[in-house]
Amino acid sequence: xxxxxxxxxxxPVDPEVLLAMARPVISHTSPDFDEIHGETVSMLQKxxxxxxxxxxxxxxxxxxxEFAVRSVAGRGxxxxxxxxxxxxxxxxxxxxxxxxxxxxxxxxxxxxxTGADVEEALDRAxxxxxxxxxxxxxxxxxxxxVREIAGVVKKNGARLVVDGIASxxxxxxxxxxxxxxxxxxxxxxxxxxxxxxxxVAFSSEYSVELEKREPSxxxxxxxxxxxxxxxxxxxxxxxxxxxxxxxxxxxKRILGEGLENRFERHRVLARAFTRAMEALGLRLVAxxxxxxxxxxxxxxxQGIDWSRFYSVMRKRGVEVAGGLGGxxxxxxxxxxxxxxxxxxxxxxxxxxxxxxxxxGYREARLGQGLEAAQKxxxxxxx
Amino acid sequence: xxxxxxxxxxxPVDPEVLLAMARPVISHTSPDFDEIHGETVSMLQKxxxxxxxxxxxxxxxxxxxEFAVRSVAGRGxxxxxxxxxxxxxxxxxxxxxxxxxxxxxxxxxxxxxTGADVEEALDRAxxxxxxxxxxxxxxxxxxxxVREIAGVVKKNGARLVVDGIASxxxxxxxxxxxxxxxxxxxxxxxxxxxxxxxxVAFSSEYSVELEKREPSxxxxxxxxxxxxxxxxxxxxxxxxxxxxxxxxxxxKRILGEGLENRFERHRVLARAFTRAMEALGLRLVAxxxxxxxxxxxxxxxQGIDWSRFYSVMRKRGVEVAGGLGGxxxxxxxxxxxxxxxxxxxxxxxxxxxxxxxxxGYREARLGQGLEAAQKxxxxxxx
Numbered sequence: 077x078x079x080x081x082x083x084x085x086x087x088p089v090d091p092e093v094l095l096a097m098a099r100p101v102i103s104h105t106s107p108d109f110d111e112i113h114g115e116t117v118s119m120l121q122k123x124x125x126x127x128x129x130x131x132x133x134x135x136x137x138x139x140x141x142e143f144a145v146r147s148v149a150g151r152g153x154x155x156x157x158x159x160x161x162x163x164x165x166x167x168x169x170x171x172x173x174x175x176x177x178x179x180x181x182x183x184x185x186x187x188x189x190t191g192a193d194v195e196e197a198l199d200r201a202x203x204x205x206x207x208x209x210x211x212x213x214x215x216x217x218x219x220x221x222v223r224e225i226a227g228v229v230k231k232n233g234a235r236l237v238v239d240g241i242a243s244x245x246x247x248x249x250x251x252x253x254x255x256x257x258x259x260x261x262x263x264x265x266x267x268x269x270x271x272x273x274x275x276v277a278f279s280s281e282y283s284v285e286l287e288k289r290e291p292s293x294x295x296x297x298x299x300x301x302x303x304x305x306x307x308x309x310x311x312x313x314x315x316x317x318x319x320x321x322x323x324x325x326x327x328k329r330i331l332g333e334g335l336e337n338r339f340e341r342h343r344v345l346a347r348a349f350t351r352a353m354e355a356l357g358l359r360l361v362a363x364x365x366x367x368x369x370x371x372x373x374x375x376x377x378q379g380i381d382w383s384r385f386y387s388v389m390r391k392r393g394v395e396v397a398g399g400l401g402g403x404x405x406x407x408x409x410x411x412x413x414x415x416x417x418x419x420x421x422x423x424x425x426x427x428x429x430x431x432x433x434x435x436g437y438r439e440a441r442l443g444q445g446l447e448a449a450q451k452x453x454x455x456x457x458x
Numbered sequence: 459x460x461x462x463x464x465x466x467x468x469x470p471v472d473p474e475v476l477l478a479m480a481r482p483v484i485s486h487t488s489p490d491f492d493e494i495h496g497e498t499v500s501m502l503q504k505x506x507x508x509x510x511x512x513x514x515x516x517x518x519x520x521x522x523x524e525f526a527v528r529s530v531a532g533r534g535x536x537x538x539x540x541x542x543x544x545x546x547x548x549x550x551x552x553x554x555x556x557x558x559x560x561x562x563x564x565x566x567x568x569x570x571x572t573g574a575d576v577e578e579a580l581d582r583a584x585x586x587x588x589x590x591x592x593x594x595x596x597x598x599x600x601x602x603x604v605r606e607i608a609g610v611v612k613k614n615g616a617r618l619v620v621d622g623i624a625s626x627x628x629x630x631x632x633x634x635x636x637x638x639x640x641x642x643x644x645x646x647x648x649x650x651x652x653x654x655x656x657x658v659a660f661s662s663e664y665s666v667e668l669e670k671r672e673p674s675x676x677x678x679x680x681x682x683x684x685x686x687x688x689x690x691x692x693x694x695x696x697x698x699x700x701x702x703x704x705x706x707x708x709x710k711r712i713l714g715e716g717l718e719n720r721f722e723r724h725r726v727l728a729r730a731f732t733r734a735m736e737a738l739g740l741r742l743v744a745x746x747x748x749x750x751x752x753x754x755x756x757x758x759x760q761g762i763d764w765s766r767f768y769s770v771m772r773k774r775g776v777e778v779a780g781g782l783g784g785x786x787x788x789x790x791x792x793x794x795x796x797x798x799x800x801x802x803x804x805x806x807x808x809x810x811x812x813x814x815x816x817x818g819y820r821e822a823r824l825g826q827g828l829e830a831a832q833k834x835x836x837x838x839x840x
Contacts, residue, residue, distance in 0.1 A: 079482075079484070081485060083485050086485065087483075089483050094480040097479060098477055100460060101469075101471050103465050103777050104468060106777060133517075134517045134518045134654045134698075135515075135521065135677070136696045136698070138695050139521075139677045142676060166676065270698070270700040271696045272654045272655075272699075272701050273516075294524060294555065295517070295520060313518040314520070315518070315653065316516075316652070316701070318652040319652075319654050319698070395484075395485050397485075
């Protein structure tokens with residue numbers, strides 16, 4: 077039995093994409109690679125809605141976060157971190173280790189930040205150069221209203237960096253139009269590509285601005301990358317050739333589906349899953365209107381042990397994720413992004429029902445969650 | 459026609475390794491991945507001959523260089539860079555951008571550094587904390603005698619960082635025994651794995667020492683990685699799961715061949731190629747005893763244009779590399795490492811002969827280089 081990978085990343089990868097990745101390696105400085113790399117970057121510009129620079133770095137999503145932070149902040153920068161969970165802490169950690177002056181505003185568990193919250197945080201913090209926020213905070217499945225936040229940040233004359241690791245490809249994020257200066261993601265989430273590529277996008281305006289910066293190190297250096305990546309033939313970092321093949325194949329599937337269709341599919345799956353959990357009497361971590369479309373975090377019922385739940389789910393061929401930080405052992409998380417479809421979701425809900433029953437959860441009957449999901453999927457035409 | 463990838467990396471990857479990489483993605487925090495990751499790290503410890511830490515980071519070789527530099531040097535550190543070509547300049551660039559105080563000693567083109575050279579350089583530079591050197595300087599195909607250099611550096615009480623990007627897996631490099639503190643490589647060279655993994659190894663002694671350091675950033679932070687990588691289940695960086703599958707498969711092939719056999723194969727191929735080039739009247743860039751076993755740089759004959767040579771070689775299905783920095787347009791470079799075997803080498807020499815003749819090089823007859831290579835391969839029992 078192939079295991080259903082229902083965690084908030086890595087996500088399942090289509091066999092077509094896996095096979096693209098298994099193509100023989102080619103030279104990273106050949107005209108052949110230059111073409112495929114250029115095409116991939118241009119598809120990414122469409123996805124991030126920017127005519128600025130998009131870098132495709134060998135690295136994980138957290139490398140993308142660090143590259144973004146180092147591009148916009150350093151020793152003495154005044155940063156405001158909007159922290160809605162565990163991954164907000166990454167921004168804080170990177171910023172502090174670089175000697176930035178950091179104000180952290182934490183939202184209650186399950187809630188994100190409205191524009192008004194950000195307005196107030198900026199007022200209290202005083203002068204702020206850059207604001208950092210997760211589009212989707214993967215640890216709580218909270219989604220922040222980036223467009224609204226960007227409006228407030230711009231009005232206050234600050235820069236905005238958005239971690240789109242668990243959103244890009246599954247929820248809309250527009251750099252140039254919304255006024256997001258930097259956004260980043262990883263290959264292994266809603267882009268349905270194996271892990272190993274960090275993708276960092278700059279708005280067209282900020283790309284121009286950054287040409288004036290001093291370098292710090294070389295791997296994170298906007299200028300070196302910007303100049304050398306005009307053509308991969310001058311590239312000082314060997315690109316992850318085969319992962320680029322995979323991402324290229326996956327982006328063609330994504331743009332083929334159509335971005336609007338894709339976002340809507342994510343919204344529908346999230347809603348069906350949410351309804352199913354509620355029907356089973358389970359409590360969701362994220363509250364409305366802060367629910368992500370790509371991942372859902374659910375409190376485990378009283379008396380159900382996380383590691384036993386994880387085991388019985390795996391026995392049923394479904395891999396789900398646990399809680400992080402303060403939520404460790406208290407919740408489980410299901411990713412429903414990228415290639416995940418209604419069939420995978422139904423199988424997952426069914427496995428959750430049977431697993432909970434096996435572990436002695438008596439508040440629901442088998443089929444109750446499935447019924448709620450079916451109604452939702454059906455009413456939405458799926 | 460499949461193109462023969464005879465550049466100094468990426469190198470050809472065995473189909474078995476490509477297919478291992480095309481396996482369905484699994485969770486990076488699952489027990490299944492923990493096992494394969496642990497096994498891979500332990501094979502790498504055998505390769506680097508260390509019982510210290512070995513990190514497997516999503517990233518290119520240059521990320522490995524920067525991680526190594528940041529582990530051992532920072533603002534105010536006194537560094538000595540032994541620069542035998544273009545890639546020595548990377549160390550210099552990273553160090554300067556981090557505010558280290560850098561002394562650079564450059565060797566004449568085609569030569570590396572003996573122990574006596576290093577002794578003298580250390581005397582002149584005064585107090586030095588860390589010495590940086592390429593094992594193989596890929597731009598000139600110069601190999602430095604790391605064991606000898608390490609002896610001198612240790613005697614002077616400094617640390618030694620070795621860039622083994624183009625050597626590890628093709629030439630012997632021993633951390634604990636020789637006294638190399640940090641060494642690094644990339645997946646795509648003599649390890650015959652697609653690009654995208656930076657591998658950074660620490661000697662057992664220095665691993666203990668580094669536990670006392672302050673972090674700087676998170677992606678390059680020894681402490682976070684060290685603690686969290688004990689098990690991938692706590693890992694704060696999503697590993698490049700499928701590239702780890704590939705590297706695991708490739709390392710099994712490498713250890714199956716036997717390290718001594720593998721190094722010897724590289725030595726023989728290098729020698730056969732060298733003899734062939736000399737028989738054709740071509741001049742080699744690297745002088746004895748500084749010739750690498752993994753890559754050979756050759757001066758283009760007078761009047762032969764690099765870009766035309768590149769094109770006619772590609773027409774013949776063989777991809778070779780050009781010069782970098784000051785050697786741009788003047789040389790070509792052939793990688794003969796990893797999976798490259800005698801058949802690939804013979805085909806490459808033949809293509810070089812026919813291409814040179816096509817471009818009007820009149821000093822050699824067809825078959826002359828092949829004959830010399832044949833004699834060498836044959837006398838060495840291949």
